[in-house]
Amino acid sequence: MSDELSDDQIALLCAIGDQALPQRHASGSDLETLLGRGYAELTSGNPASSYRLTAKGIAFLSERGAGLNEA
Numbered sequence: 241m242s243d244e245l246s247d248d249q250i251a252l253l254c255a256i257g258d259q260a261l262p263q264r265h266a267s268g269s270d271l272e273t274l275l276g277r278g279y280a281e282l283t284s285g286n287p288a289s290s291y292r293l294t295a296k297g298i299a300f301l302s303e304r305g306a307g308l309n310e311a
Contacts, residue, residue, distance in 0.1 A: 249274060253297055256280050259289040
């Protein structure tokens with residue numbers, strides 16, 4: 241599973257894209273994987289979420305037809 245993401249990681253990407261990931265979210269291995277692989281990044285100044293999708297994360301969801309609000 242070198243470049244593939246699990247269903248949980250994809251759902252987490254959708255939550256980040258929807259800004260539905262609370263700032264207090266504990267950074268687990270799925271989140272660390274997404275950050276480490278460049279699908280998401282830390283952000284500041286956003287009261288809704290501490291994370292946002294990168295262009296790579298947006299492209300990943302778009303290619304798979306996983307729109308936001310579908311997690």
